[in-house]
Amino acid sequence: MSNAPAEEITTEEVDLTAANHVIDKYLTLHGNLMPVLQGIQDEYGYVPRPAIDLVADRLNIYPSQIFGVLTFYAQFHLKPRGRFIIRVCVGTACHVQGASRIVETFFDKLHIGHAETTPDLRYTFEKVACLGACGMAPLAMVNDATYGKMTVQKVEEIIADYNQRPMK
Amino acid sequence: MEQVLFRHNKPGRPVTFAEYCAEGGFAALHKALKELSPDDVQRAVIDSGLRGRGGAGFPTGKKWSFVPRDLPGPRYLICNCDEMEPGTYKDRALLEANPYSLVEGMVLAGYAIGVSHAFIFIRRGYELPAANLRHAIAEAKEAGLLGRNILGSGFSMEIDIHLSAGRYICGEETALMNALEGVRANPRAKPPFPAVKGLWGRPTVVNNVETLANVPYIVANGATRFKGLATTPEGSGMKLFCPSGHVRNTVCMELPLGMTLGEIIDGPCGGMLPGKKFKACIPGGASTPYFTADHFNVPMDFDAVAKAGSRLGTGGIVVFDEQTCMVGATLNLTQFFARESCGWCTPCREGLPYVREILTRIEAGGGEPEDIEILREHVHYLNYTFCALAPGAMGPVEGLLQLFEDEIREHITKRRCPFR
Ligand SMILES: Cc1cc2nc3c(=O)[nH]c(=O)nc-3n(C[C@H](O)[C@H](O)[C@H](O)COP(=O)(O)O)c2cc1C
Ligand code: FES
Numbered sequence: 001m002s003n004a005p006a007e008e009i010t011t012e013e014v015d016l017t018a019a020n021h022v023i024d025k026y027l028t029l030h031g032n033l034m035p036v037l038q039g040i041q042d043e044y045g046y047v048p049r050p051a052i053d054l055v056a057d058r059l060n061i062y063p064s065q066i067f068g069v070l071t072f073y074a075q076f077h078l079k080p081r082g083r084f085i086i087r088v089c090v091g092t093a094c095h096v097q098g099a100s101r102i103v104e105t106f107f108d109k110l111h112i113g114h115a116e117t118t119p120d121l122r123y124t125f126e127k128v129a130c131l132g133a134c135g136m137a138p139l140a141m142v143n144d145a146t147y148g149k150m151t152v153q154k155v156e157e158i159i160a161d162y163n164q165r166p167m168k
Numbered sequence: 169m170e171q172v173l174f175r176h177n178k179p180g181r182p183v184t185f186a187e188y189c190a191e192g193g194f195a196a197l198h199k200a201l202k203e204l205s206p207d208d209v210q211r212a213v214i215d216s217g218l219r220g221r222g223g224a225g226f227p228t229g230k231k232w233s234f235v236p237r238d239l240p241g242p243r244y245l246i247c248n249c250d251e252m253e254p255g256t257y258k259d260r261a262l263l264e265a266n267p268y269s270l271v272e273g274m275v276l277a278g279y280a281i282g283v284s285h286a287f288i289f290i291r292r293g294y295e296l297p298a299a300n301l302r303h304a305i306a307e308a309k310e311a312g313l314l315g316r317n318i319l320g321s322g323f324s325m326e327i328d329i330h331l332s333a334g335r336y337i338c339g340e341e342t343a344l345m346n347a348l349e350g351v352r353a354n355p356r357a358k359p360p361f362p363a364v365k366g367l368w369g370r371p372t373v374v375n376n377v378e379t380l381a382n383v384p385y386i387v388a389n390g391a392t393r394f395k396g397l398a399t400t401p402e403g404s405g406m407k408l409f410c411p412s413g414h415v416r417n418t419v420c421m422e423l424p425l426g427m428t429l430g431e432i433i434d435g436p437c438g439g440m441l442p443g444k445k446f447k448a449c450i451p452g453g454a455s456t457p458y459f460t461a462d463h464f465n466v467p468m469d470f471d472a473v474a475k476a477g478s479r480l481g482t483g484g485i486v487v488f489d490e491q492t493c494m495v496g497a498t499l500n501l502t503q504f505f506a507r508e509s510c511g512w513c514t515p516c517r518e519g520l521p522y523v524r525e526i527l528t529r530i531e532a533g534g535g536e537p538e539d540i541e542i543l544r545e546h547v548h549y550l551n552y553t554f555c556a557l558a559p560g561a562m563g564p565v566e567g568l569l570q571l572f573e574d575e576i577r578e579h580i581t582k583r584r585c586p587f588r
Contacts, residue, residue: 030368033350034333065351072352072510073333075292091254092454093412093486095500129504130254130454131293134484135410135418144295 012050018043019051023058033059033069037076046077082117082124084162086110088150089139091130097137103127105155122167170397172385172406173378174422177265182300185307188268194313196387197272200279201321204387209280213383215391217404221258222248222339222376223453223481224556225470234363235281235371243371245278245286246348247380250332250339252291254454254504255484258408259377261420263297267304271327273380275314276387278325281373286327289344292334301329336508340555341374342366343510354512355555378408400426403469407480411437413487414444426472430464433487444489448571452481454501455560457567458494477570479563493587494572495579498564499527505561513554519546520561527565530576533584540576544569 022039026032036059040051047070056063070076086106090099107113110123117124131139136148140155142162147154176183176191188194200209214229235243247270251259263270274286290298305327308314316324330348332338338347342356345367366372382405386394395404403425409432410420416438423436429451433439440446448458451468457478459466466476473480488497506520523546526539547566550558568576578586 031348031350034330034347038331038333068352069333069350073335075333090500091504092450092497092500093255096413096486096488096492096497130252130256132251132257132260132291134255134257134412134486135420137412137418141293 012048014044014048014050016050016054019054020058023055027058033061033066037066037069041076046080049078080117080121082121083167084122084142084165085124085126086158087126087128087131087141089129089131089137089141090127091134091137093130093134094138099138099150101152102138102140102150102155105152106159109155109159123162169424170406171422172394172397173262173269173381173408174265176269182264183266183268185268185304185311188266192388193268193384194272194311196384197275197313198319200276200387201319201323206280206282209276209387212386212391213280216386216394217391218379218382218386218394219404219470220376221378221382221407221482223253223455223479225480228375228379231363231375232277232281232373234361235373236364239371241370242285243281243283244367244373245274245281245283246341246344246367246372246374247274247286247288247377248339248341248344248374249288249290249294249297249377250336250344251294251377251482252336252339252508253482253484254501255412255450255486256410256453256482257412258410258420258483260294260297261410262377262381262408263294263300267297267300268308269381269384270301270377271304271308271314273383274327275308275318275325276383277373277375277380279323283373284325286325287348287367288327288329289332289338289348290329291332291338298329298331305329335510336504337510337555337557340557343555344374345372352510354510355557357554382406398425398469400467400469400472402471403467407468407483409436409468409483409485411485411487413449413485414441414446414489414492415439415487416441423468425469426467428465428467429459429485430461432468432485433464437485437487440487440489444491446487447490447492448488448494450484450486450564451478453484454486454504455479455563456481457563458571460571478567491587493531493585494568494575495527495531496585496587498568499524499531501564502527502561505557509557515550516553516555516558519550519553520558522546523550523561523565530579531585533579533582535576535580537577537580539580540569540573 019040026035088103114127138150140147140150218228219225337343338353340355343353347353362372398404406422407425412418421436448460451459470480502524506524509516509520511517547562550562
């Protein structure tokens with residue numbers, strides 16, 4: 001074994017009221033694990049560890065089963081994420097229209113890489129494929145807003161715009 | 169040109185329920201529930217020659233007929249709107265313009281198969297299509313076209329929307345059923361086929377959005393008229409094509425099956441972008457082997473495209489100009505598939521990253537002549553994986569080896585990418 005420090009295990013202080021509400025809503029539904037986890041992800045922006053234990057307890061399944069699901073699907077995250085999620089498509093249609101230049105420009109301007117979050121929790125950056133709007137390649141999204149025919153200049157405009165926006 | 173799915177489209181906004189009804193929408197449902205038996209509807213779909221628009225092109229009516237007739241208990245219909253294959257955006261285009269033909273098609277399919285509970289499995293990121301569908305489902309219910317005792321016929325059906333948690337493999341029909349059940353979306357062994365043992369172990373039919381949305385036209389206008397829409401005798405109906413890459417018009421278009429590739433690119437696609445020359449294209453979404461200008465006279469229909477060595481797939485045509493590095497494009501596709509492997513079977517989980525490493529090496533100028541043979545072996549052996557993801561992933565690699573071996577060799581001998 002290496003002598004690197006073991007990954008830090010923190011016990012988070014999380015208010016579970018919202019998670020309990022989500023579970024209440026789906027408690028009797030057949031196949032409710034997915035909607036429950038999706039609801040919690042939406043409420044908190046990630047799935048906090050105490051919420052996993054709560055779901056395991058209330059739905060009577062093992063935490064390992066829940067982890068199996070959480071680590072499989074792209075929607076779920078185990079750590080807090082940025083207020084603004086920037087996704088740049090690197091699918092083939094976007095690739096041949098210069099997606100890599102768009103990705104690199106975001107890297108440069110935000111000083112973060114793929115799947116990373118800025119320390120102030122303002123931005124999370126992700127390379128994804130495909131966003132299903134290949135006719136507007138190269139494509140980027142910030143939260144639910146889509147930006148087609150991306151250029152280096154548009155990257156700068158987007159960052160300037162979102163730098164101004166409130167953190168909620 | 170007659171349009172089937174795009175007939176009701178309004179510029180810049182979705183068609184409204186009132187407009188859809190006024191233009192003949194839901195007439196097929198009225199007709200079926202008043203005059204036709206479930207068998208009649210199924211027969212019409214079989215006769216129409218409708219084939220699945222989700223990629224595999226399986227005859228739709230035949231698939232429905234596999235559902236056991238007199239097994240007691242529930243059976244399910246699932247509409248597959250996962251649409252995550254790079255280069256494909258047709259289901260989004262359809263649902264952003266008109267969610268009603270899908271709802272009507274699902275009720276007709278449900279009637280034909282005897283389903284009382286149907287699902288729409290929709291990928292994340294498709295917020296507008298999902299919102300349109302929620303709206304359409306509520307309106308249809310309100311009008312007695314969905315829900316209990318539809319149009320007083322005694323037939324009842326509900327449609328639920330399920331938002332995917334996001335993974336390409338969820339589009340594979342058996343993985344999709346696991347996703348709906350709330351577990352990891354690994355594919356299931358076939359047989360038993362979903363039509364016999366699917367969602368919650370019950371008979372289940374999975375169809376693509378575009379497939380189901382064609383059903384109202386077939387029921388309203390008859391199988392012969394639908395068949396006749398194609399330009400080839402073997403073909404039947406229209407197809408949504410979604411071009412992207414280096415052509416002028418990159419919007420989703422509904423065209424007769426059987427138009428040649430050249431006709432599509434020079435006609436509705438408006439030709440190449442100014443100053444660009446055609447080199448190759450992906451003819452039907454990320455998992456299909458490339459076509460070149462030598463294939464311009466191939467009719468874009470299931471059988472003709474298969475005969476020419478590729479697949480019609482989803483109709484996602486990605487066009488590459490002469491400056492495009494085909495090794496780089498293939499690497500890009502392989503990165504996608506390697507990342508999206510669900511990890512369930514070893515050849516796919518280990519094989520796809522291996523192919524990705526070889527292509528990365530060649531693209532970076534470190535490839536060796538033996539690499540070509542290694543790639544060829546993988547194209548062969550990765551056909552024997554648990555599900556169709558890895559064989560699909562090998563589509564573009566196979567195309568690269570067959571049509572662009574010279575370009576691979578040039579990378580290897582020059583020890584760099586000649587396009588940079
Ligand atoms: C890896 C993989 C991904 C798939 N993704 C989709 C998809 O997003 N949408 C779809 O309709 N079919 C998809 N399919 C095909 C489905 O398994 C299935 O054949 C199809 O939904 C059947 O509908 P159809 O007969 O109407 O085409 C995929 C298949 C594989 C192997
Ligand atoms: S490839 Fe980027 S949106 Fe499809």
